[in-house]
Amino acid sequence: MALVPMHQGLLLAGILFALGLVGLLVRRNVIFMLMSLEIMLNAAGLAFVVAGARWGQADGQIMFLFILTMAAAEVSVGLALVLKIYHRFKTLDSDAVSEMRG
Amino acid sequence: MLHLLWLIPAFPFASFVVLATLGKRMPRKMVPVIGAGSIGLSAVVSFLVTYSFLTSPPPGNSFTQVLWTWIDVGGFRPEISFYLDALSLVMVLVVTFVSFLIHFYSAEYMGEDEGYSRFFAYMNLFVASMCTLLLGANLLLLFLGWEGVGLCSYLLIGFWYKDPANGLAARKAFIVTRVGDTAMTLGLFLLFDKLGTLNIQELMHRALLQWPVDSTLPVVAGLLLLGGAVGKSAQLPLQTWLPDAMAGPTPTSALIHAATMVTAGVYLIARTHVLYSIAPTAQLAVAIVGAATLILAGFSAVTQSDIKRVLAYSTVSQIGYMFLALGVGAWSAAIFHFMTHAFFKSLLFLGAGVIIESLHHEQSIFKMGGLRKEMPVAFWTFLAAGCSLAGLPLITAGFYSKGLIIWGTWSSTRGSTALWIAGVLGVLLTSLYTFRLIFLVFFGEMKTRVHKRPGFAMMMPCVVLGVLSVVGGFLDTPGFLGNIHTFTDFMHQALPPVTEGPLRGMSELGSEGLVTLAFLIGLYAAYLFFMQKRELAEAITAPAISKALHRFWFSDWGMDWLYERVFVRPVVWIARVDKNDFVDYIYSGIALITELLYHGVRKTETGRMRWYAAGIAAGSIIFLAVVLFL
Numbered sequence: 007m008a009l010v011p012m013h014q015g016l017l018l019a020g021i022l023f024a025l026g027l028v029g030l031l032v033r034r035n036v037i038f039m040l041m042s043l044e045i046m047l048n049a050a051g052l053a054f055v056v057a058g059a060r061w062g063q064a065d066g067q068i069m070f071l072f073i074l075t076m077a078a079a080e081v082s083v084g085l086a087l088v089l090k091i092y093h094r095f096k097t098l099d100s101d102a103v104s105e106m107r108g
Numbered sequence: 109m110l111h112l113l114w115l116i117p118a119f120p121f122a123s124f125v126v127l128a129t130l131g132k133r134m135p136r137k138m139v140p141v142i143g144a145g146s147i148g149l150s151a152v153v154s155f156l157v158t159y160s161f162l163t164s165p166p167p168g169n170s171f172t173q174v175l176w177t178w179i180d181v182g183g184f185r186p187e188i189s190f191y192l193d194a195l196s197l198v199m200v201l202v203v204t205f206v207s208f209l210i211h212f213y214s215a216e217y218m219g220e221d222e223g224y225s226r227f228f229a230y231m232n233l234f235v236a237s238m239c240t241l242l243l244g245a246n247l248l249l250l251f252l253g254w255e256g257v258g259l260c261s262y263l264l265i266g267f268w269y270k271d272p273a274n275g276l277a278a279r280k281a282f283i284v285t286r287v288g289d290t291a292m293t294l295g296l297f298l299l300f301d302k303l304g305t306l307n308i309q310e311l312m313h314r315a316l317l318q319w320p321v322d323s324t325l326p327v328v329a330g331l332l333l334l335g336g337a338v339g340k341s342a343q344l345p346l347q348t349w350l351p352d353a354m355a356g357p358t359p360t361s362a363l364i365h366a367a368t369m370v371t372a373g374v375y376l377i378a379r380t381h382v383l384y385s386i387a388p389t390a391q392l393a394v395a396i397v398g399a400a401t402l403i404l405a406g407f408s409a410v411t412q413s414d415i416k417r418v419l420a421y422s423t424v425s426q427i428g429y430m431f432l433a434l435g436v437g438a439w440s441a442a443i444f445h446f447m448t449h450a451f452f453k454s455l456l457f458l459g460a461g462v463i464i465e466s467l468h469h470e471q472s473i474f475k476m477g478g479l480r481k482e483m484p485v486a487f488w489t490f491l492a493a494g495c496s497l498a499g500l501p502l503i504t505a506g507f508y509s510k511g512l513i514i515w516g517t518w519s520s521t522r523g524s525t526a527l528w529i530a531g532v533l534g535v536l537l538t539s540l541y542t543f544r545l546i547f548l549v550f551f552g553e554m555k556t557r558v559h560k561r562p563g564f565a566m567m568m569p570c571v572v573l574g575v576l577s578v579v580g581g582f583l584d585t586p587g588f589l590g591n592i593h594t595f596t597d598f599m600h601q602a603l604p605p606v607t608e609g610p611l612r613g614m615s616e617l618g619s620e621g622l623v624t625l626a627f628l629i630g631l632y633a634a635y636l637f638f639m640q641k642r643e644l645a646e647a648i649t650a651p652a653i654s655k656a657l658h659r660f661w662f663s664d665w666g667m668d669w670l671y672e673r674v675f676v677r678p679v680v681w682i683a684r685v686d687k688n689d690f691v692d693y694i695y696s697g698i699a700l701i702t703e704l705l706y707h708g709v710r711k712t713e714t715g716r717m718r719w720y721a722a723g724i725a726a727g728s729i730i731f732l733a734v735v736l737f738l
Contacts (some may be wrong), residue, residue, distance in 0.1 A: 030721050039717070104715030 015056035023049035036091060036098045040084045047077045109160040110171045113190050115153045116200060117239035119146040124232040131225025140215035143228030147211045147235055151204040158201055161192065169193060169601040170309075172245055186306055191245035194602035198443055199242045199375055202450045206366055207235045209569035213458050214359040216565035217465065221357075227267060231363065234260035238368040242375060247296055247306040250376070254292070254340070257369045258285050264364070265356040277355035284349040288339015292376075295332030298325070312382035321386045330383055330390025334397070337373030341427045344401045348667050350424055351408075354416040358461035361416060365423040366454030371446050374430045381439055381603060391522060395435020399530035402428030404665055406537030410544065411662040414471045415460050418545050422497065423453055425534060429513050432531060436523040438516025438606045440599035445513055447595075448496065448505035448580050455493035455573035462486045462566055463549065468559040473545060478554035485567050487550050489574035494546050496577040498539040498631070501624045505581030510535065512584065512596075515619050521609035528619075532626045539630025547638040586616050 022045055029042030051070040058066020088098065095103055123146030131139060161171070174189040192200075211231060218227050237256025244250035266278030300306055302325055303314045319326045337343070342350035350370070354361055364370060377384065377394060384391040402425045409421035426449050433442035463479065463486060464471055480487045496506035514531040517523040583595040596605070637648075649658055660666055712723070 027725055031718055031725070034718070039721075100717045104717075 009059075010056075012056055012060045015059075016053060019049045019053040019056065022046075022052065034099050034101055036088050036100050036103075039100060040081065040088070043080070043084075044077060047073055047080075109156050110166060110192065111173060112153050113157060113171070113173050113192055113243065114175055116150045116157070116204065117236045117243065119150045119153070120232040120236035120239070122146065124229050124236060127225050127229035127232065131229055134225070136224060139225045139228055140211075143225075143232055144208065144211035144215055146232060147204060147208040150235070150239065151208045154201045154204045157192070158197060161197055165601075174245075178248070183304070184300075186246045186248040188249060189245040190243040191308065192243065194599050195375075195378055195443065196242050198447060198599070199371075200239060202447050203235070203238055203242065203368060206450050206454050206573070207231075207238075207363060207368070209572060210359050210362050210366075210454060210458070213362075213461070213566050213569045214357075216563055217359055217461055218357060223267065227264075227357065230260055230263045230267070231360070234264065234363060234368060238372070241372055245307060245309070247299070247308060247311070250308070250379075251292070251296065254336075254372060254376075255289070257372060258282065258289065258340070261285075261353065261364055261369050264360040265353045267356050267360065271355075274355040277349075277352040281349040281353050284346050285339040288336045288346055290335075291332045291339070292336025295329050295336065298329050298332060302329075308379060312380065315383055315386065319386055322388055326383055326387035327389045330380075330387040331393060333376060333380060333383070334390060334394055337376045337394075337431075338397060339373070340376075341370045341373030341431070342424050343373070343397050343428060343431055344404065345667070347401060347405065347424050348664060348671065351412075351417050351420040351664065354414070354420055358416070358457060358464065361420070362454045362457035362461070365420070365457060366450045370423060370427050371430070371450070374427065374434065374442055374446055377431075377434045378439055378442060378603060381434075384434075385437070385604070388522065391435055391437070393435075394431055395517075395522070395527055398428045398431025398433075398435055399527050400428075401425065402432065402534040403530055403537070406534055406541065407661045408664055409541040410537060411658050412541075413474055415463065415473050415476070415545065415549065416457075416471060418473070418541060419453070419456050419460060422456075422538065422541065425538065426453065426497070429510060429531070429534065432527060433513040433516055436517050436520040436527065436606075437604070438513060438520060439603035440596045440605070441509065441512040441516050443599055443603070444584055444595050445509035448509040448577070451573050451580050452493040452496040452506060452577040455489060455570055455577055456497065458566070458570050458573070459486055459490040459493065462562045462570065463490075465562060465566075466558050466560055467556045470556050473548045475555050476549045477552040477556075478550070479558070480550040482554070482558045483561070485571070486562075489567075489570040490550070491546060492574040493577045494542045496581075498542040499535055499623065499627050501620075501627065503578060505577050505579070507623075507627075508581035508585055511586060511620050511623055514623055515586065515616050516606050518614060518619055519608050519616075520606045522607075523609070532622055535623050536626040536630045539627045540634050543631050543634035544638050547634060551639060586620060 026042045026044075026046035026049060029045065030039050033039050033042060051073045054066040054069040054073070056066070058064065058069075091103055092098055097103075123142050126142055127139065134142075170191065170193040172189060172191050174187050176188050178186045178188050211228070214227065214231065218224055221227060234257060237253045237260060239253070241250055241253025241257060244253055262278045262282040265281050266275045268274050296306065299311060299315075303311055303318065305311055305314065315326060315329075339346045350365075353364060356364075384394065405421045405424035405428060409418050409425060412418045412421060426445070430442045430445050430449075433439070433445060462483070463476065466483065466486075467476060470476065492504070496504040499507040499510045501507050510531075514528060514535070517527040517531050518525075582592065585592045648654060663669065712719075
């Protein structure tokens with residue numbers, strides 16, 4: 007099996023991460039922000055897996071498992087919050103929900 | 109059982125911590141149980157330690173317990189360690205025992221006060237500090253306790269803080285004693301700098317080896333320590349804080365006056381007696397301070413009208429006796445008087461508290477009277493203590509301890525006729541103001557109705573102390589009266605005996621006889637002026653000159669007036685002139701910048717999530733850039 011060169015994998019991870027970040031910053035809908043977060047997490051996971059494959063060690067894949075777990079937990083909490091927010095404000099615009107300013 | 113020593117300060121301290129943190133939440137009945145109980149435990153431990161010290165004396169008649177090293181920097185290595193010898197043993201025993209009785213009394217006296225647990229917390233910290241002071245094996249630990257009692261006196265004098273006058277009295281006590289403490293700190297620096305240690309025994313040993321007798325260094329060190337002692341013990345010229353300290357609750361006065369703070373100075377000088385033995389000039393200063401104080405305070409006491417202020421001046425005067433004894437090298441006599449004084453003076457204050465409480469907070473002795481039949485227990489205990497204070501011959505403790513001091517001023521090589529005369533005159537004055545107080549309060553016609561009667565918790569300590577004020581003196585009697593030397597012999601394990609000079613034509617019997625005569629004159633004068641012929645007293649005070657004199661003595665020899673003009677006003681004036689000091693701009697500038705920063709940072713807290721995310725991203729990028737490229 008032909009090995010994918012490491013820098014290509016990392017480049018992909020970097021692009022994905024940047025896309026996720028841009029999505030997070032430009033989107034106002036909370037659900038889209040959550041999805042962008044997922045993309046960033048996946049980018050980080052991909053970087054770990056690539057690095058693990060490069061050095062032939064399982065650490066990267068273990069970290070990826072952790073990230074998966076964390077992402078699942080985050081989504082469950084996040085979606086619960088989204089539901090509560092919608093229930094209360096009848097909108098998902100994150101800028102409209104800025105009641106916690108000091 | 110000597111290793112239990114550390115428990116003596118530990119119990120009150122633990123109780124202080126408990127009361128300070130949980131005091132408000134615990135049931136009210138628990139407060140005195142913890143507050144007084146801890147002191148009781150300390151007293152029990154003191155008795156156990158005493159028992160063990162007496163039955164199986166440790167080698168060298170002293171015992172050191174090192175708990176841990178406090179600091180270790182550049183050869184400076186003070187330890188948290190306790191030193192027990194005959195001196196600290198007697199002091200600790202008296203302090204814990206008398207403090208326990210005072211705490212027991214306070215359980216009822218302060219029973220209805222808002223700050224019940226706060227009061228006990230302060231009192232416990234007071235006793236813990238005093239025990240640390242007494243047991244500390246090095247001067248630094250002693251100083252810790254020293255400052256501790258200073259702090260607690262401040263807290264307790266200003267206990268009823270809602271009245272600004274009390275806060276003022278507390279501040280005065282704190283600042284005036286601080287003047288003495290500054291001198292003492294300088295003394296500690298000097299001793300450490302020249303002798304390289306602060307361990308007291310080591311220090312005394314080195315001083316004896318290195319310093320020639322009456323050279324500059326020991327005299328200066330002795331005078332600086334005397335400065336500290338003068339502040340704490342309210343001697344001339346720093347005695348002005350003590351009468352004002354009456355603003356605190358009465359049990360506090362009893363504790364400050366009888367068993368703790370004011371005797372700290374006496375203890376300090378007795379503890380460093382070796383230093384004074386090689387600095388006769390400094391020791392002479394101690395004697396002169398003591399003699400002058402006891403006369404001046406005696407005159408002031410005669411003119412006071414507030415029952416507690418009479419007692420306060422009396423304390424100043426009695427501590428003067430202790431200083432006199434220290435000054436002439438009658439070390440054990442000073443400690444003996446400390447002990448008997450602790451018994452009768454705490455009783456006098458507790459008795460005054462009983463009277464004040466039952467007369468609905470009336471403190472003027474001219475508005476009291478005829479209480480003898482109304483409050484027999486209070487009368488008899490107060491009378492016992494009063495007689496002991498005045499030195500009623502043969503049966504009271506005060507007679508023996510004071511007689512020993514006065515005989516010391518005559519017989520010691522460091523004594524002199526002038527000091528002896530001061531001592532005897534002091535007896536006359538003491539007897540005069542004590543019986544003036546007793547006659548005015550307990551005899552004659554009743555002027556204020558008795559409003560409520562104290563219960564068991566207040567009277568029991570009075571009775572116990574009343575018995576001790578009488579029998580406490582039989583530990584040590586003069587040669588012609590049984591010649592018992594139990595106390596003196598015990599003290600000689602730690603303190604040197606009086607070096608007797610050439611007998612100057614008067615025997616001990618003669619000295620005691622003249623003391624008795626002085627006592628009787630004082631008693632008769634008080635009887636004449638305040639019982640039999642009140643108009644005589646008024647006739648004497650009527651002329652302008654005696655009115656002026658009365659005012660002069662009443663106002664503490666104009667000392668407050670003088671200090672007000674010499675120190676307080678100039679300082680206030682300078683402070684007012686220098687209100688816009690340049691240095692202040694630096695500090696207010698820092699405060700201003702911080703405030704501006706706060707307002708700036710506050711703006712960023714918008715509640716907009718995407719701003720936060722952008723902030724985090726930008727921060728991470730900058731951070732990574734710094735790590736990668738720098």
